[in-house]
Amino acid sequence: MSEIRYYPIMVDLSGKRCLVVGGGEVACRKVKGLLEAGADDVILISPTLHDELKELERNGRIQVVQRGYIPEDINGANLVFAATNQSQMNANIADEARKLGIWANLADDGAQGSFVTPAVHRQGDLVMALTTSGASPALASRIKQELALAYGDEYAERLSVLRLLRARVLHAGARDGSGGEISPAVRRRLLRLAAEDAEGWKQTAWALREEPDLAAAELERWMESLRMQLL
Numbered sequence: 026m027s028e029i030r031y032y033p034i035m036v037d038l039s040g041k042r043c044l045v046v047g048g049g050e051v052a053c054r055k056v057k058g059l060l061e062a063g064a065d066d067v068i069l070i071s072p073t074l075h076d077e078l079k080e081l082e083r084n085g086r087i088q089v090v091q092r093g094y095i096p097e098d099i100n101g102a103n104l105v106f107a108a109t110n111q112s113q114m115n116a117n118i119a120d121e122a123r124k125l126g127i128w129a130n131l132a133d134d135g136a137q138g139s140f141v142t143p144a145v146h147r148q149g150d151l152v153m154a155l156t157t158s159g160a161s162p163a164l165a166s167r168i169k170q171e172l173a174l175a176y177g178d179e180y181a182e183r184l185s186v187l188r189l190l191r192a193r194v195l196h197a198g199a200r201d202g203s204g205g206e207i208s209p210a211v212r213r214r215l216l217r218l219a220a221e222d223a224e225g226w227k228q229t230a231w232a233l234r235e236e237p238d239l240a241a242a243e244l245e246r247w248m249e250s251l252r253m254q255l256l
């Protein structure tokens with residue numbers, strides 16, 4: 026086992042400057058992962074550029090500085106990805122980042138960085154991120170594919186309905202079908218039951234998609250049927 030035990034967190038990247046150094050396949054994968062996560066301030070430094078990076082620059086998704094890295098580049102960065110094919114250069118970038126208290130990722134020597142990037146499966150609000158702590162990135166990628174099969178696109182819809190139900194149940198003074206206030210203990214049980222209910226959300230999801238005017242009524246119907254199950 027590696028000596029590093031990683032702590033997973035989910036970071037909101039909006040307004041955070043992400044600096045990617047290198048313009049090859051690996052830098053490109055890191056950039057795409059950042060953009061998928063909503064990063065809006067991605068700067069890439071590299072003398073050569075993968076085609077997809079050129080396209081992302083043309084579309085204004087990232088800023089590119091086409092030259093080799095210089096130490097000043099790191100100023101103002103919140104996260105740094107050192108993904109050049111020069112291991113000494115990657116190590117220097119990581120040293121500078123460490124001195125400045127900036128978090129850095131090293132593509133060629135994960136353990137020397139302050140964080141590693143996980144393999145990620147997304148379906149709407151569902152975000153599954155996993156790591157093998159550097160033991161086998163290829164297995165991380167494989168497990169991600171297995172998760173993608175088990176957690177397909179219905180999970181995006183299921184979560185959008187659960188989010189609505191949760192807001193409705195937690196809404197201050199939420200009432201049940203007969204006008205009684207729902208107690209905090211019952212709310213918790215109701216929300217757990219809703220998460221376990223593999224079918225109940227589907228009617229609301231259908232309404233949201235096809236007949237938005239019916240969605241609120243469908244949500245009430247589902248909540249009421251869950252509440253009846255608690256009695």
Ligand SMILES: C[C@@]1(CC(=O)O)C2=NC(=C\c3[nH]c(c(CCC(=O)O)c3CC(=O)O)Cc3[nH]c(c(CC(=O)O)c3CCC(=O)O)/C=C3\N/C(=C\2)[C@@H](CCC(=O)O)[C@]3(C)CC(=O)O)/[C@H]1CCC(=O)O
Pocket residue numbers: 054055058130131132133134135136140141142143144145155156157158159160161162163165166167169
């Ligand atoms: C998960 C993923 C995320 C991403 O990059 O977005 C990711 N690597 C992926 C793929 C992949 N990388 C490599 C192969 C070839 C097979 C192999 O070598 O095993 C494949 C497989 C492929 O290409 O299919 C080579 C490789 N990777 C690292 C080193 C250097 C070293 O060992 O330190 C070398 C040798 C370089 C060389 O040969 O010189 C290092 C790291 N790679 C990590 C993440 C971090 C640990 C994560 C973990 O263990 O879970 C870590 C430590 C640092 C980091 O990059 O953050 C992404 C899958 C994305 C997806 O499919 O969604």
Ligand SMILES: NC(=O)c1ccc[n+]([C@@H]2O[C@H](COP(=O)([O-])OP(=O)(O)OC[C@H]3O[C@@H](n4cnc5c(N)ncnc54)[C@H](O)[C@@H]3O)[C@@H](O)[C@H]2O)c1
Pocket residue numbers: 046047048049050051052070071072073074075092093094108109110111114131132133162
């Ligand atoms: N973490 C991972 O998932 C993973 C996977 C495969 C490889 N790797 C490692 O990552 C490194 C990069 O892989 P790649 O396939 O993208 O390599 P690559 O050779 O395709 O690209 C390297 C890029 O770095 C740029 N570069 C070189 N010196 C630079 C400098 N001084 N400043 C800025 N940019 C510079 C090059 O111009 C090029 O664009 C490899 O050397 C390998 O060790 C990591």
